[in-house]
Amino acid sequence: MTEQKRQQLLDELLEKQKQGQLKPADRFAIPCQAMPQQDAMERRNNVEEVTTGYSETQARLEAFRCLGCKTAPCVAGCPVRINIKDFITAIADGEFAKALGIIKENSLLPAVCGRVCPQEVQCQEKCTVGLKFKDVNKAVSIGRLERFVADWGAEQNEKDVPKIAAKTKMKVAIIGSGPGSIVAAADTARAGHDVTVFEAFHKPGGVMVYGIPEFRLPKKIVQKEIDVLEEMGVKIIRNFIVGRTRTIEQLMSEDGFDAVYIGVGAGLPSFMGIQGESLVGVYSANEYLTRANLMKAYKFGNGSDTPIIRAKKIAVVGGGNVAMDCARMALRLGAEKVYLLYRRTEKEMPARVEEVHHAKEEGVEFHTLQSPQKIIGDENSCVKAVECIKYQLGEPDESGRRRPVAIENSEFTIDLDAVIIAIGNGANPLIGQTTPNLKLNKWGNIIVDENCKTSIDGVWAGGDIVLGSATVILAMGQGRAAAVAINKYLSEKLSERSGDN
Amino acid sequence: MSHKIISREQLSENVFAIDVTAELIASAAKPGQFIILAINSEYSERIPLTIAGCDTEKGTIRLIWQRLGKTTAELADLKVGETIENIAGPLGKPTHLENFGLVVCVGGGIGNAPLLPIATALKKQGNKIISILGARNKELLILEKEFAAISDELIVTTDDGSYGRKALVTEPLKEICQRKQKPDKVFVIGPTIMMKFCCEVTRQFAVPTDVSLNTIMVDGTGMCGGCRVEIDGKPKFVCVDGPEFDGHKVNFDLMLKRLNAYKNNEQKALEQYKNHKCKIGLDKKKSPDSNGGEII
Numbered sequence: 001m002t003e004q005k006r007q008q009l010l011d012e013l014l015e016k017q018k019q020g021q022l023k024p025a026d027r028f029a030i031p032c033q034a035m036p037q038q039d040a041m042e043r044r045n046n047v048e049e050v051t052t053g054y055s056e057t058q059a060r061l062e063a064f065r066c067l068g069c070k071t072a073p074c075v076a077g078c079p080v081r082i083n084i085k086d087f088i089t090a091i092a093d094g095e096f097a098k099a100l101g102i103i104k105e106n107s108l109l110p111a112v113c114g115r116v117c118p119q120e121v122q123c124q125e126k127c128t129v130g131l132k133f134k135d136v137n138k139a140v141s142i143g144r145l146e147r148f149v150a151d152w153g154a155e156q157n158e159k160d161v162p163k164i165a166a167k168t169k170m171k172v173a174i175i176g177s178g179p180g181s182i183v184a185a186a187d188t189a190r191a192g193h194d195v196t197v198f199e200a201f202h203k204p205g206g207v208m209v210y211g212i213p214e215f216r217l218p219k220k221i222v223q224k225e226i227d228v229l230e231e232m233g234v235k236i237i238r239n240f241i242v243g244r245t246r247t248i249e250q251l252m253s254e255d256g257f258d259a260v261y262i263g264v265g266a267g268l269p270s271f272m273g274i275q276g277e278s279l280v281g282v283y284s285a286n287e288y289l290t291r292a293n294l295m296k297a298y299k300f301g302n303g304s305d306t307p308i309i310r311a312k313k314i315a316v317v318g319g320g321n322v323a324m325d326c327a328r329m330a331l332r333l334g335a336e337k338v339y340l341l342y343r344r345t346e347k348e349m350p351a352r353v354e355e356v357h358h359a360k361e362e363g364v365e366f367h368t369l370q371s372p373q374k375i376i377g378d379e380n381s382c383v384k385a386v387e388c389i390k391y392q393l394g395e396p397d398e399s400g401r402r403r404p405v406a407i408e409n410s411e412f413t414i415d416l417d418a419v420i421i422a423i424g425n426g427a428n429p430l431i432g433q434t435t436p437n438l439k440l441n442k443w444g445n446i447i448v449d450e451n452c453k454t455s456i457d458g459v460w461a462g463g464d465i466v467l468g469s470a471t472v473i474l475a476m477g478q479g480r481a482a483a484v485a486i487n488k489y490l491s492e493k494l495s496e497r498s499g500d501n
Numbered sequence: 502m503s504h505k506i507i508s509r510e511q512l513s514e515n516v517f518a519i520d521v522t523a524e525l526i527a528s529a530a531k532p533g534q535f536i537i538l539a540i541n542s543e544y545s546e547r548i549p550l551t552i553a554g555c556d557t558e559k560g561t562i563r564l565i566w567q568r569l570g571k572t573t574a575e576l577a578d579l580k581v582g583e584t585i586e587n588i589a590g591p592l593g594k595p596t597h598l599e600n601f602g603l604v605v606c607v608g609g610g611i612g613n614a615p616l617l618p619i620a621t622a623l624k625k626q627g628n629k630i631i632s633i634l635g636a637r638n639k640e641l642l643i644l645e646k647e648f649a650a651i652s653d654e655l656i657v658t659t660d661d662g663s664y665g666r667k668a669l670v671t672e673p674l675k676e677i678c679q680r681k682q683k684p685d686k687v688f689v690i691g692p693t694i695m696m697k698f699c700c701e702v703t704r705q706f707a708v709p710t711d712v713s714l715n716t717i718m719v720d721g722t723g724m725c726g727g728c729r730v731e732i733d734g735k736p737k738f739v740c741v742d743g744p745e746f747d748g749h750k751v752n753f754d755l756m757l758k759r760l761n762a763y764k765n766n767e768q769k770a771l772e773q774y775k776n777h778k779c780k781i782g783l784d785k786k787k788s789p790d791s792n793g794g795e796i797i
Contacts, residue, residue, distance in 0.1 A: 200589060200720065200722050201589075201720065202539050202542050202547075202586070202587040202589070203542065210724075237502070238502070238587065239502075239587050239588060239589035240525075240589070241589060241590070241592065241722055244529065244590065244591055244592060245525050245526065245529055245589075245590065245591070246525065246529065267722070267723060267724040268723050268724070268726075268741075269724070269725070269726040271726070271729075271736060277736065278729055278730070278731055278736060278752075278755055278759065279758075280758055280759055280761070280762045281762075283727075284725060284726040284727075286724050286725045286726065287719060287725035287726055287727045290719050290720065290724070290725050291719060295546065295547070295719065296544075300766065300770075301766075301769060301770065301773060303543075303544055304544050304546075305544055305545050305546040305571055305572060305770055306546040306547075306719075307546075307763040307766035307767070307770070309762070309763075380758060380761075381755060381758035381759070382758075428722065428723050428724065428741075429723065429741060430722060430723060430741065
């Protein structure tokens with residue numbers, strides 16, 4: 001559909017709406033608006049964003065596909081309960097500023113969530129339009145619309161700094177600066193508290209900066225959110241490792257912090273425990289992505305001092321979004337062959353369908369029902385090949401996914417220069433080891449109640465360090481829940497203090 | 502918050518020492534711990550360096566390093582008053598200190614730097630200290646005076662015999678292990694190959710030996726796993742499980758290979774840096790760099 005035809009259709013719809021004749025059938029007849037994107041063969045050679053975003057006409061047409069259901073089932077599918085129906089109506093009306101305002105009531109990071117939320121298993125899964133077509137891919141593209149509005153807002157160049165309540169002089173420490181921490185920091189700062197964010201890396205943003213690649217989430221978007229926090233008066237201390245530079249106990253008893261939110265992420269990469277995993281050329285997904293993203297290794301020798309192995313043939317082990325990110329980054333770093341090795345089938349892959357689709361378009365070769373059981377090195381201990389074994393699917397396991405069962409004597413080898421292990425993360429032990437009385441579960445994740453409060457008074461936690469491995473939006477949801485509880489706790493503390501006086 | 506260089510010394514042709522402001526790290530650091538620095542937030546790589554000393558009153562830490570690759574060369578070119586944008590730490594587990602009895606501290610090259618605070622702390626714990634310091638030649642020997650002050654016995658060796666005894670550190674180490682009073686504990690910090698051979702000596706005499714490993718790292722907080730080594734056949738992270746390990750359990754051969762993972766890249770970056778410096782006229786005196794890929 002050309003932009004001209006789209007405009008024509010939009011004009012017709014607006015006219016019908018004016019006449020009061022716009023029927024659900026008209027809405028169903030509007031074609032789903034595809035997301036414009038860079039050509040696959042072109043983009044595999046650059047780190048620019050893959051998808052380029054809706055035009056205004058596209059956004060309004062897509063918004064017109066929304067039926068405006070009274071019950072708005074989509075809202076129930078959103079972890080932070082954005083008022084989806086109303087913001088989409090505002091887009092259809094061309095009132096983009098109003099739409100952005102509605103989203104911001106519930107979500108602080110729409111430009112991020114519009115890009116990386118798995119909408120197909122959240123809001124869009126519940127969408128009546130998708131249900132009518134019996135295809136979740138034909139649901140209203142809520143995520144793309146959210147992104148459209150957020151990007152429109154950014155283009156207007158108006159800094160939207162939230163209002164801050166009267167200063168309370170209560171001090172809040174936020175540990176980590178990923179999505180959950182950003183929300184917790186903003187929400188506690190809005191309540192007038194004196195908020196400090198402690199980040200271990202030299203740049204804030206957490207997984208949005210070191211993990212999710214530029215081509216999926218441009219770093220300037222994250223930087224803008226960090227800028228807003230700083231304009232709200234939130235202090236961001238970089239290179240500060242809570243547990244080592246100062247402990248939580250020191251922050252609370254010596255440095256005067258009244259409340260603490262722990263949002264340090266998972267951050268301890270899992271390996272497979274197979275032979276050859278310490279060979280040169282075997283990376284954890286975290287290391288590969290951190291070198292490539294945060295440290296900009298793709299510019300090595302030309303603006304970055306951090307090297308990365310430029311493998312010609314590389315295998316990525318895993319089936320999640322992180323595995324897709326690694327595989328697609330490997331292409332951009334010059335790999336000729338990228339194999340994705342996964343023990344189950346594509347159906348069981350935890351990655352988003354969109355990411356799988358993009359990876360395939362770019363030329364990542366999917367090898368399902370197989371997994372390495374040994375990495376083979378050359379005389380210099382560099383990766384030379386992997387020995388894989390084939391699998392078949394057995395009975396469902398506790399996660400409901402069918403369990404992969406190795407097929408005997410099905411071993412075969414693939415020649416390679418590098419292997420990336422992207423099979424998830426365990427809990428980082430640093431905070432746990434240095435914070436006595438902080439209750440952890442058997443996997444080392446922090447135990448919290450329904451308000452994200454930990455076993456220590458005045459200390460809350462959320463995101464991957466609690467959930468194991470989750471999404472940006474779930475971390476944000478926990479950051480928000482913890483902030484509500486922290487604000488309540490601090491206001492009670494304040495009134496106790498004024499009572500004492 | 503950047504970190505200002507308060508004083509700078511050139512200890513030998515390629516070894517430099519600075520005292521740099523890092524108040525929080527200075528007050529938190531314990532012997533055996535390290536930092537990660539990135540000179541510039543936009544282009545620098547992150548490298549780990551062991552803390553060679555702290556001044557809690559001045560709020561400074563002392564870093565000693567050998568000029569090997571681009572980053573260490575760039576660091577060596579910084580002057581008093583200039584700054585390092587990022588220093589994170591203290592990282593790693595502190596040294597386990599106790600009164601072992603007779604302790605031998607073996608330092609090689611710039612390994613003497615991180616060894617000094619450990620030896621000093623061990624002395625304070627009441628241990629009897631025998632220090633063995635090794636260097637390729639007299640020029641490269643560092644911190645001899647400081648070690649002399651805290652050691653009950655000090656042995657210096659050089660590879661070329663230009664100073665002290667002409668030997669590798671393993672020779673006197675073996676002799677000490679053969680003495681009537683066998684050492685109760687040995688600490689070794691130096692080039693990986695030296696630590697490997699020291700451990701082979703002490704293994705024969707069943708003397709418990711700790712080594713401090715300096716691997717390639719990115720974050721230093723357990724997140725990337727790039728620093729993993731094999732200890733007793735199992736992968737361990739130097740940054741959070743170490744940096745000190747039972748030397749008899751370390752797979753040194755694999756570690757040596759992993760240290761060379763980016764050797765070609767390092768060479769390229771260093772050459773680029775030197776060329777760039779020549780062009781802007783900074784590099785008046787050309788300095789031959791060691792060809793090892795390792796930074797201790």
